[in-house]
Amino acid sequence: MFNMALHVGSTQRPEAVLFWVMAPMAVLAALGMLLVKKAVHSALLLAWVMITLAIFYIAEDALFLGIVQVVVYTGAVMMLFLFILMLVGVDSSDSLVENIKGQRPASILAALGLGGLLLSLIARAVTNVDAVGLTTANTAGNVQGIAQELFTRYVWAFEVVSALLITAALGAMVLAHSERKHTSQRQLSVDRFRQGSLAQTAGLPASGVYARHNAVDVPALLPDGSAAPTSISPTLQARGDIIESAPFELAPSVEEEN
Amino acid sequence: MNAASLIGNDPGWLIAVKGLIVFVLCVVLTLMSVWGERRIVARMQMRLGPNRVGPFGLLQSLADGVKLALKEDLIPKAADRIVFVIAPVISATTCFMSFAVMPLTGKVKLFGHSTVMQLTDLPVGVLYVLAIASVGVYGIVLAGWSSGSTYPLLGGLRSSAQVISYEVAMGLSLVAVFIYAGSMSTSDIVEAQQKWWFGVVLFPSFIIYMISMVGETNRAPFDLAEAEGELVGGFHTEYSSLKFALFFLAEYVNIVAVSSLATTLFLGGYHALPGLGFTESWLGGWFGMVWFFAKVIGFFYLFVWLRGTLPRMRYDQFMKFGWKVLIPVSLLWILVVATLRVMSARGEPRAVVAAFTFGIVMLIMAASSLYERSVRNTSIDQIPDSSTEPSFPVPHVAGINRVESINESNG
Numbered sequence: 001m002f003n004m005a006l007h008v009g010s011t012q013r014p015e016a017v018l019f020w021v022m023a024p025m026a027v028l029a030a031l032g033m034l035l036v037k038k039a040v041h042s043a044l045l046l047a048w049v050m051i052t053l054a055i056f057y058i059a060e061d062a063l064f065l066g067i068v069q070v071v072v073y074t075g076a077v078m079m080l081f082l083f084i085l086m087l088v089g090v091d092s093s094d095s096l097v098e099n100i101k102g103q104r105p106a107s108i109l110a111a112l113g114l115g116g117l118l119l120s121l122i123a124r125a126v127t128n129v130d131a132v133g134l135t136t137a138n139t140a141g142n143v144q145g146i147a148q149e150l151f152t153r154y155v156w157a158f159e160v161v162s163a164l165l166i167t168a169a170l171g172a173m174v175l176a177h178s179e180r181k182h183t184s185q186r187q188l189s190v191d192r193f194r195q196g197s198l199a200q201t202a203g204l205p206a207s208g209v210y211a212r213h214n215a216v217d218v219p220a221l222l223p224d225g226s227a228a229p230t231s232i233s234p235t236l237q238a239r240g241d242i243i244e245s246a247p248f249e250l251a252p253s254v255e256e257e258n
Numbered sequence: 259m260n261a262a263s264l265i266g267n268d269p270g271w272l273i274a275v276k277g278l279i280v281f282v283l284c285v286v287l288t289l290m291s292v293w294g295e296r297r298i299v300a301r302m303q304m305r306l307g308p309n310r311v312g313p314f315g316l317l318q319s320l321a322d323g324v325k326l327a328l329k330e331d332l333i334p335k336a337a338d339r340i341v342f343v344i345a346p347v348i349s350a351t352t353c354f355m356s357f358a359v360m361p362l363t364g365k366v367k368l369f370g371h372s373t374v375m376q377l378t379d380l381p382v383g384v385l386y387v388l389a390i391a392s393v394g395v396y397g398i399v400l401a402g403w404s405s406g407s408t409y410p411l412l413g414g415l416r417s418s419a420q421v422i423s424y425e426v427a428m429g430l431s432l433v434a435v436f437i438y439a440g441s442m443s444t445s446d447i448v449e450a451q452q453k454w455w456f457g458v459v460l461f462p463s464f465i466i467y468m469i470s471m472v473g474e475t476n477r478a479p480f481d482l483a484e485a486e487g488e489l490v491g492g493f494h495t496e497y498s499s500l501k502f503a504l505f506f507l508a509e510y511v512n513i514v515a516v517s518s519l520a521t522t523l524f525l526g527g528y529h530a531l532p533g534l535g536f537t538e539s540w541l542g543g544w545f546g547m548v549w550f551f552a553k554v555i556g557f558f559y560l561f562v563w564l565r566g567t568l569p570r571m572r573y574d575q576f577m578k579f580g581w582k583v584l585i586p587v588s589l590l591w592i593l594v595v596a597t598l599r600v601m602s603a604r605g606e607p608r609a610v611v612a613a614f615t616f617g618i619v620m621l622i623m624a625a626s627s628l629y630e631r632s633v634r635n636t637s638i639d640q641i642p643d644s645s646t647e648p649s650f651p652v653p654h655v656a657g658i659n660r661v662e663s664i665n666e667s668n669g
Contacts, residue, residue: 038338040338040341040403041341044341044400047396051393063380063381063382064381064382064385067380067382067385067386067389068385070389070392070393071385071388071389071392074389074392074393075388075389075391075392075393075395075422075425076392076422079392079395079396079399079418079422082396082399082403083399083415083418083419086399086402086403086411086414086415087415141381142381142382143381143382143442
């Protein structure tokens with residue numbers, strides 16, 4: 001641990017400035033990620049943490065790693081996360097009710113385990129180890145150096161990982177696959193005409209067109225003066241955003257009241 | 259001395275000056291391109307376009323910008339305020355950042371310093387541009403989500419799905435360039451094109467890049483994110499005043515950015531057109547910038563031309579095209595390019611290379627003729643139960659005999 005402090009103390013000035021500016025931001029963002037209520041904010045803060053990490057990588061001469069971190073994690077992975085979160089809804093914040101029994105102790109245990117693992121790894125990486133060989137590794141250029149290692153020494157591991165990823169992608173596709181037959185627009189229109197009734201071939205009646213009020217929540221009136229229930233969007237009906245249609249009808253019942 | 263070491267010698271103030279030049283260039287180009295687009299589209303539609311403010315209406319976009327800035331700035335009640343404000347800022351800042359690695363000139367003198375007109379030269383410059391573009395998508399997605407309204411959300415999701423998908427195709431089209439140039443640095447790629455432009459050598463990559471750059475910038479015919487008939491204004495429906503102006507700025511700067519990247523990677527960057535190489539030394543090397551921007555403006559004209567000519571594509575067809583056509587084609591093309599590269603690196607005899615190329619061409623022709631045949635067959639099969647005659651008049655479709663069915667129902 002002492003060694004690490006020494007390292008930090010002896011870093012050159014621009015790097016030290018960068019560290020002391022960016023590191024608190026990264027840590028604050030990481031804490032914020034855990035503490036904010038809305039899931040989208042949390043995802044955004046995570047994206048920010050990833051970008052700061054990328055900046056650190058670049059500052060440590062790992063240019064390729066830094067850029068790829070932004071392209072892959074910030075650009076692709078986090079974006080997919082955001083996608084899902086957004087589709088869940090604008091106002092949804094996490095409910096704090098536990099559904100699975102014993103989830104809390106299990107997750108605490110897992111978190112402690114992961115923390116211990118990370119700590120021991122970091123400790124091994126920084127105590128009594130002098131980092132050497134960066135310049136030799138980067139002599140031919142950072143990208144070339146990585147390519148050299150990746151496609152000679154670690155080519156087997158690389159291929160295994162790619163096979164794993166492809167398997168995962170295929171698995172996801174199989175799980176998400178549904179045997180729905182695709183119907184083309186032409187097929188749909190032909191079907192509409194063939195279904196017998198020509199009344200709805202041109203689409204459902206628009207709301208309120210023949211009624212006294214031209215609003216989406218007011219039903220259209222049929223020739224006999226009664227309301228056409230299909231003229232109002234099912235969404236509005238489900239939400240309950242719909243006015244009682246009886247007063248708008250021209251049916252005898254209304255006229256009798258008058 | 260190459261570009262990277264020249265840039266490495268720049269004093270701090272020179273970097274600041276260059277940054278300023280790049281920024282000003284981008285903003286002025288945006289103003290000019292908004293005006294240019296309106297004038298060109300007007301010409302294509304037999305109108306005059308803006309011609310009142312300033313000579314030829316040149317100051318029209320300036321006036322529009324001032325008007326936008328003076329408008330009322332609304333934030334919807336349902337909006338997520340912080341994200342709503344951050345989103346346009348992300349869009350407008352990231353779009354400028356990709357210009358940092360664009361080589362605008364070769365070696366020139368700037369305030370007595372020998373340098374190149376390029377802010378920085380990264381060994382992974384092109385990947386950096388892709389990274390910046392992928393961060394820029396956040397602006398769109400967040401704008402759509404934070405507006406707290408349905409159309410912007412749908413528009414934001416649509417456009418980000420579109421940008422991400424077409425970024426994949428774009429990235430793949432760039433791989434062939436990397437293989438040929440042997441580098442991912444923009445200045446090295448430009449230098450590698452002194453003899454032949456990659457737009458000629460790697461023509462399929464060039465085509466794929468051009469298609470995906472239109473998809474990536476959300477421009478017509480791929481402007482589904484703001485399909486006004488379906489989604490009002492797309493992700494920026496709820497934006498007004500300066501925040502909207504930022505999105506507007508970002509859109510045009512992005513167009514210039516992807517055009518610049520296309521120029522750099524495929525059309526020889528700041529190098530002159532073939533046969534006009536002597537012009538490159540004019541004005542002490544600064545004339546390269548003229549060539550660069552001439553090419554960029556050429557691409558911009560292409561954008562406007564597409565907008566003036568083509569109707570908007572349907573969303574599912576567009577995504578299908580990206581994933582099922584562009585990406586597989588570019589993967590196959592990369593395989594071919596890599597094989598050719600290995601062959602030339604190993605010094606294989608010309609006959610082998612020619613035989614390989616011929617074999618590839620034959621394979622493509624065989625595949626395309628098979629595909630066409632299968633399309634013809636399925637299109638005949640597809641006609642729905644043509645045995646049962648419809649009892650009403652329908653538009654003529656191959657396989658349904660319209661005249662007879664009418665006659666039958668009449669008789």
